[in-house]
Amino acid sequence: NAGVTQTPKFQVLKTGQSMTLQCAQDMNHEYMSWYRQDPGMGLRLIHYSVGAGITDQGEVPNGYNVSRSTTEDFPLRLLSAAPSQTSVYFCASSLFFGAGNYGYTFGSGTRLTVV
């Protein structure tokens, strides 16, 4: 049972480049989400999904796109990278959030630097 797998672990981008951060989970969790972690700001929600084909914005969605074509995968796309997107990105998953009684499992993170 691998849990939540994120790739790549590290990435350096030039301003204006695009890339996709991959996230996959093998726990059949309906709910998946992306957070970014910045010093002094804590963890902030970027986008989330409550099931295949359903996504919505979190607190800081600008500059990011997501899609959920399968239960297992939830990629995060940076459209045109900016230095302000330098951060550590975490993917998380949970069983159906509507019941509210389930905890989250986090991936190991992607450390992104935009120069």
Place this chain on the structure above:
Amino acid sequence: KQEVTQIPAALSVPEGENLVLNCSFTDSAIYNLQWFRQDPGKGLTSLLLIQSSQREQTSGRLNASLDKSSGRSTLYIAASQPGDSATYLCAVRSIQGAQKLVFGQGTRLTINP
């Protein structure tokens, strides 16, 4: 809007001591509260999950309590070890806004041999 605060921001204690980390939240309408551990440069490891109907949860040397009415949770670590050195984060899943966890800023714990 839910806000989560952790005090202290940093704590350094000698090995073997029992210690308490604090977490407070402003909105008591929650589903659950989760304690995480984060080692430098690593991801978040879930330690304990407390449902809103529970008062405490235990795992090994860790015990987490929840007082929902006062908006407080504590993480008790018994007989601390150098391997316990990490940042500890608490996160709340509110009934309003259940699509996200609201995190505290964390307590950076150092256990000195």
